[in-house]
Amino acid sequence: MRKAAPRHIVITGASAGLGRALASTYAAPGVVLALIGRDAQRLEASAQACRAKGASVQTALIDVRDAQAMQTWLHRFDDAHPIDLLIANAGAASTLASATDWEDLARTAAIVDTNFYGAMHAVLPVIARMQARKHGHVALISSLAALRGMAISPAYCASKAAIKAYGDSVRPILSRDGIRMSIVLPGFVKTAMSDVFPGDKPFLWSADKAAEHIQRKLAAGRAEIAFPSLLAFGMRLLPLLPAVLADAILGGLSYLPREEH
Ligand SMILES: NC(=O)c1ccc[n+]([C@@H]2O[C@H](COP(=O)([O-])OP(=O)(O)OC[C@H]3O[C@@H](n4cnc5c(N)ncnc54)[C@H](OP(=O)(O)O)[C@@H]3O)[C@@H](O)[C@H]2O)c1
Numbered sequence: 001m002r003k004a005a006p007r008h009i010v011i012t013g014a015s016a017g018l019g020r021a022l023a024s025t026y027a028a029p030g031v032v033l034a035l036i037g038r039d040a041q042r043l044e045a046s047a048q049a050c051r052a053k054g055a056s057v058q059t060a061l062i063d064v065r066d067a068q069a070m071q072t073w074l075h076r077f078d079d080a081h082p083i084d085l086l087i088a089n090a091g092a093a094s095t096l097a098s099a100t101d102w103e104d105l106a107r108t109a110a111i112v113d114t115n116f117y118g119a120m121h122a123v124l125p126v127i128a129r130m131q132a133r134k135h136g137h138v139a140l141i142s143s144l145a146a147l148r149g150m151a152i153s154p155a156y157c158a159s160k161a162a163i164k165a166y167g168d169s170v171r172p173i174l175s176r177d178g179i180r181m182s183i184v185l186p187g188f189v190k191t192a193m194s195d196v197f198p199g200d201k202p203f204l205w206s207a208d209k210a211a212e213h214i215q216r217k218l219a220a221g222r223a224e225i226a227f228p229s230l231l232a233f234g235m236r237l238l239p240l241l242p243a244v245l246a247d248a249i250l251g252g253l254s255y256l257p258r259e260e261h
Contacts, residue, residue, distance in 0.1 A: 005219065006084035006137065010034040010074065012064050012122050013090030015042035017191030018141065020049075021207035022087055025215050029054035032081045036060045036073075036090070036122075064090045064118030071125040078129055085218070086126050088119035088163075089141040093193045095153045096257040108155040115159035120166070127170075130179045137180040139218055140167045144185045144231060148238040148246060150255040152199055171223060184214055185226040199254040203228040 009026050013019035015037030023035055027050035035050070037043040040061055047057040058077060062069045077083070092114045094107060103111075123138055130136030145153065146160040164183050171181040188194050188201040189210045205213075205228060217225040226232035238246040250256065 003137075003221070006031075008032050008034075008081040008083050009085045009087070010036070010077065010083055010122070010126070011087045011089055012036045012118070013141075014046050015039045016046075017193060018186070018189055018207050018210055019087075019089040020046045021211035022089065022214065023047075023050050024053065025208070025211040026085075027051075027053035027055035027057075031055045033057045034060065034074075034077045034081075034083075036062050036064070036070075038063055064121055065113045067117075067121045070121040074122070074125045075129075078126060082133060083126055083130070083136060085137045085139065086122060087139045087141065088122040090118050090122075091115045091141065091193070093153065093197070094155050095196075095198055096151070097198070099257045099259050101257060103155045108158075111155040112159045112162070115156070116162045116166075119163055127174070127179070131174070131177045134178045137182065137218065138167075138174075139182045139184055139214070140164070141184045141186070142167070144187045144226060144235045146185060147232075147235040148250070150250050151247070152255045152257055180221055180223075182218055182222060183224050185224065185232065186210055186214075187228050187231040203231050 007030060009031065011019050011023050011033065014023045014035035023033055023046050027033060033050055033055050035043060035046055035057060038061060043059050043061065047059050050057045060073045062073055064070060092111060094103060094111045119140055140163050142163045143160040145157045146164040149157040167181050167183040174181050188204045190204055190206050194201055213227055214225055238249065
């Protein structure tokens with residue numbers, strides 16, 4: 001069911017890539033955007049583009065791994081502008097350069113801290129308030145990589161699967177209070193993150209195309225937004241296959257770190 005368009009919107013990781021494109025897509029007169037990121041210059045460039053489209057914009061230089069800073073800032077914003085839509089988008093990637101490259105504990109923790117706990121630090125301070133108001137929408141930017149782990153990026157796949165599992169877990173509870181939970185599973189989107197991805201990038205979408213698609217599907221109240229559809233279909237098939245066959249297909253598709261000779 002369609003609800004009124006969101007007016008008070010928080011986007012984490014809004015200083016670049018998909019987050020910047022989402023901010024610009026939602027920017028319009030009457031909309032108040034809260035844009036969170038770490039790079040002051042890039043975040044301000046995102047804000048300026050949104051202001052030029054008539055939106056009112058507040059920016060916050062916060063590392064999403066800082067739970068206390070996130071809570072304090074989000075509560076202050078929510079006091080003034082009760083949040084209609086929260087998009088937990090900030091994320092970091094890690095890929096293995098070769099078969100001897102290994103994600104040690106520090107590297108694994110850094111990815112999980114940003115991608116999973118970073119999303120939790122955005123969502124948890126806001127959820128209880130949305131429940132009290134019986135209104136709100138949370139969108140978690142996961143990845144098609146959540147559907148099947150790939151040898152080229154173990155920690156990233158695990159962190160994105162964790163986000164998806166969390167969102168799927170709480171959706172039925174939140175829906176009792178009229179709160180929507182959407183999980184977004186993008187395929188390859190042209191950003192700084194995908195630019196350094198070493199494997200093939202089939203069906204690469206522009207960030208603007210992805211943001212417009214996400215906005216449309218969120219407005220339609222979709223619980224899961226997976227795109228592009230052909231890649232999403234393939235990724236959904238993989239877990240149905242014997243694990244070794246799925247591994248072989250992914251290896252053949254360049255999602256296995258190079259052997260060193
Ligand atoms: N691009 C793809 O192909 C693709 C595919 C599937 C899913 N995704 C997901 O889409 C989301 C956006 O990715 P992207 O491709 O737009 O990447 P990107 O261009 O590298 O942008 C990442 C954004 O996240 C922010 N960020 C990273 N770590 C942060 C931290 N600790 N605290 C606050 N902000 C942080 C960055 O801000 P600062 O630089 O200011 O810190 C930047 O705004 C991610 O969750 C990613 O996993 C991307």
